[in-house]
Amino acid sequence: MKNLIKRSTLIAAILVGSTLMGLAQSAAKAPVDERNVRAAMHFLASDAMQGRGSGTIFERITAEYVGSQFMQFGLEPAGEPGWDGKPTFVQTVTIERKTFEADPALKIGQTAFVHGKEILVVRTNNAAIQGKLQKLAAGEKPESGAIVLFKNPPASGNMNQAAQPFFAAGASMVIIEETAQYRSGWASIGSRKPAFNASSAKPSALIVASKESGAAISALADGTAIEFGGNVSTQANYTWNAIGKLTGSDKTASAEVIVLSSHLDHIGVNENAPGPDKINNGADDDASGTVAVMEIARALAAGKRPKRTIYFVCFGSEERGGLGSKYFAENMPFPQDKFVANLQFEMIGRPDPKVKPEELWLTGYERSNLGPELAKRGAKLVQDPHPTQNFFQRSDNYGFAIRGIIAHTVSSFGLHTDYHRVTDEVKTIDFPHMTKSINSMVEPIIWLANSNFVPAWNEGKKP
Template sequence: MRGLKAIFGLLAAAAALAGPAQAAPWTVKREQAAAEARFLASDALQGRGSATRDEAIAAAYVAAQFEGFGLTPAPGQAGFFQTAKVIKPRLQGEAKVRIDGVDVAGAQLLIGPMGDVGGKAVVFAADDVMTMPAAEVVISTSKASPLTVGQTAMSKQVKLLILKESFLTKGLYAAQGGTDMASYLEGTPQGVRTAVATLPAEAFERLAAHPGASVDLKLPPMTRETAITTNAIGYLKGRDPKAGTLVVSAHLDHLGVRPNGTIMHGANDDASGMVAVIELARAFTAGKPPKRSILFIGYGSEEIGKYGSTWFAAHPSVPLAEIVAAIEFEMVGQQDPKLPKGALFVTGSERSTLMGALKAHGAPVAPDSDPAQHYFERSDNWPLAQAGVVAHTLAGWTTTPTYHQASDTFESLDLTFLTGAIQSMVSPLRWLADSDFRPAWIAGGRPPP
């Protein structure tokens, strides 16, 4: 017995000399990530349509995970949910496109504006979409994809974009169940939204040959439905109340169910990002609390206008000045083959010092691969960035082959990449949560409010 006591004594002394024991590296379990993604992208959640009961169920699931890990409601909140009202207009008839005061037969409205719009038509024919003029009405004959042309028109604040009717535009109209009208948050400015309409080939060619024509879009009467969008928010209190707060987020919603009954499961977009947030919350609650506090968030209604994140930015759980950085995970279930193996790209990476700091501490991050696509402005980081917070999105691949397609199912996910992507961010984010480093905007990088 004395011999054993002596041995134990020597072991204790050696441990004391070695200093405090180091926590074992956290391991993200593939089976847990798979189970979460499988549920969020399941038939049961019906595609998690924005501001629907299915989105609310997804939020309840995420909140239950947060609570189970030991997260608490955010400061000043009674529970794990933040809700906002979304107003959804519905047309009570057909919209009309008029050229020089004459209705055009066969015109079809794909994306509706807030009200009647019009102006003098400008023809845009270039393949480089960034050369599109900021005109009131643009007639696009560009060979660029309609999606890219439409996104550029929105960024240029074009009031009305006219495209030639095609198999693609007809399919989009059918898939979305008619005109996609602009919803908006109750009590907030409705802003500017580009209307997109198509014309039959003959009418389109005639208009394209006569730039300067007066083109007007007239809307029928509308009704307005009220829906609720839900953010799920969990809070991990840090050791130092003066060190600030990090935001780690993804969006809960996707495109719901199409009128033909097709479920848009949204496994990569963005069940994969939500899994990343859940698993990072699991990792950070398993050990010693970090120096900085962390808000883990699942935003609602990203797909119809980033409404959950917009509401949060206007009603933050902590003062915006206390938020050191915000990191959104978007579509991390597949990897762009053009990226280095295992890498995530950072939208708007050139705008701040955040990417360089994360990379210096082991994050496999890469610069924004295509700034011309404006990915920085198209995800839930944007409302916080507009409010001055250094906020970026990490993504594996943006416009994947399954993007906004019925094929974006659980089976399409690369679980090895998904698990590895989450794993790769545990240590860099732990460093950020324990450090004194505060990322900053590079000159000219901060977006205007």
């Protein structure tokens, strides 16, 4: 087409153009567009995605979608090779799952207590566990590897949590006498063959004993040898991470890495949910965090390349014990001593009434100097107002933190009752809040990626 613009029109166009540039510059303060946030949320949390169940084909599709977006934004692929031998944006993780072929048993001398009959295997991470019996009350310390008979467990509630101090102190197994709750679920738990993901973690099992078998174990002397186990078969399960990166622009600083992450899976479909809706859409948990990672990636890829390298990673199977991030942590694509910090984004779709409307909270804020430094650079980050919830331990950041890496989760989860329910839907998302939240993190992250600030744990606060 010919250029027919007259000179006067051209001047007007330049004036309009400069005004537009002015607008574009002020718009640069809010690089993330609510429309994009809405679009991605409507896809990820749609019924079509069936709640992105951990390890399901829907989790895989989510990873491919996020990867495809990363490609569109201009990130570099950091996943496995594709059909053409070149890296893709998706990493497939194989998880070995072990299932007992027959019901496992506790063996004490000639007596065997069998799963589904005299005992229930609530959970185990090993096919075989041996140890010596120690009968302990709450607060008493087991010897390393002991099999603890819990003398006075609470009458109800979360037994895993009640037994946790024994495991933390080195017990390999905790046996609890049946509660009314376990008795009512005995047939259904007992009919399932126990299964676990293969791991190198130290043995850990929680066993419920019937009244009679509990009494029999209680009559044994401390130090009695107990053996647990059975034959297992191995199956391969999979989970998928989406990974893209921006290689840093500075020759030296580019070796240093910041990881911005979320989990892209959720808990899928629950056929037993009351009412006609069976889909756990996972809009807040954690489509919202995934969209935050995507939109920060879009903004950073479009701007001046930061000095340090940034990995954008959306993990699979967080809801099944952080399996995608565990694999990433065990197979880091860069040296661990170059890992500057991890920020995980979790549940930022709604404001938390416990903090100011604009604020986000950072799990473990008091543990390191990262939160306060980001806050100095404009991040609206404050201390987690729900310390009893242990959120620092409840997301993918924790697997990095226990390896010594400064790793926290950014959130505004106000303990709403839609958590892990079919009602965690897009219609409950506060899009202006969510967009503002993501925008508020962009500049502080750019600062971190261009600085030589190396965050550190506060005295005695390293997990």
